[in-house]
Amino acid sequence: MAIQRGDIYRVNLEPTIGSEQQGKARPCVVLSVSAFNNKLRTIGVVPLSSSPRPLPPLIVSVPSAGQPTSTALCGQLRTIDKRRIVDGPIGRLSQDDLEQVEKNIKHYYGL
Numbered sequence: 121m122a123i124q125r126g127d128i129y130r131v132n133l134e135p136t137i138g139s140e141q142q143g144k145a146r147p148c149v150v151l152s153v154s155a156f157n158n159k160l161r162t163i164g165v166v167p168l169s170s171s172p173r174p175l176p177p178l179i180v181s182v183p184s185a186g187q188p189t190s191t192a193l194c195g196q197l198r199t200i201d202k203r204r205i206v207d208g209p210i211g212r213l214s215q216d217d218l219e220q221v222e223k224n225i226k227h228y229y230g231l
Contacts (some may be wrong), residue, residue, distance in 0.1 A: 121202075121205075122154075122157075122158060123154070123157040123158065123163055123202070123209075124150065124154045124157070124209075124212075125150055125151065125152065125153055125154045125157070125218075125229055126149065126150065126212050126213045126218045126221040127149070127150045127207055127208070127209040127211075127212055127214075128147050128148065128149050128150075128168065128185060128208065128209055128210050128211040128212060128213065129147070129148060129150065129165075129205045129206070129207070129208035129210065130145045130146065130147055130148075130206040130207050130208055130210060131143075131145075131146055131147075131165060131167075131200060131204050131205055131206060131212055132144050132145065132146075132204045132205075133146050133148075133167065133198075133200075133204070133221050137165040141167040141169075141193055141196040142168055143167070144206075145183065145206050146151075146167050146168070147154075147167070147186075147210065147211075148165035148166060148167050148168060149165065149166050149168060149182070149185065149192060149218070149221065149225065150163055150164070150165055151164045151165060151166050151197065151215050151221065151222070151225070152164035152165075154210070161201055161202055162199050162200060162201055162202065163200060163202060164197065164198070164199050164200075165197075165198060165200055165201070166193060166194060166196065166197050166221060166225070167192075167196050167198075168182065168185050168190055168191065168192055168193070168195045169190070169191050169193055170187050170189050170190055170191070171189075171191075172191055172193070172195075173191075174191055176224050176227075177193045177195075177223075177225070177227040177228040178193070178194055178195040178224075178228065179192070179193055179195075179225035180192050180194055180220050180221060180224045181217075181220075182213055182217040182220065182221065183217070184211075184212075184213050184214035184216075184217045185211060185213060185217070186210075186211050192217075192220075192221045192224075194212075194221060194224045194225045194228050195228055197225055197229075
């Protein structure tokens with residue numbers, strides 16, 4: 121499976137601890153670099169949601185994820201094993217939305 125940066129997959133994020141984003145089939149956008157995605161067993165993802173309202177830099181609007189209310193939970197960046205992927209890809213972020221996610225993650229993590 122060729123996993124590309126910006127692709128959206130359903131991912132099993134369970135088990136979680138405390139305030140980590142939960143979900144057995146949560147949509148997530150791949151943020152790690154495509155060249156690494158195809159060589160390593162892990163990928164970096166950001167969970168997506170349709171319920172919270174934007175609150176940059178933690179939560180940013182990404183309408184290209186499938187719904188006008190879609191958001192990226194930039195404060196929940198995580199590395200997962202590819203075996204957590206349930207199916208997909210189910211979509212792809214636009215370049216503009218991907219850049220917004222990158223910008224807000226950099227802000228949140230002080231990069």
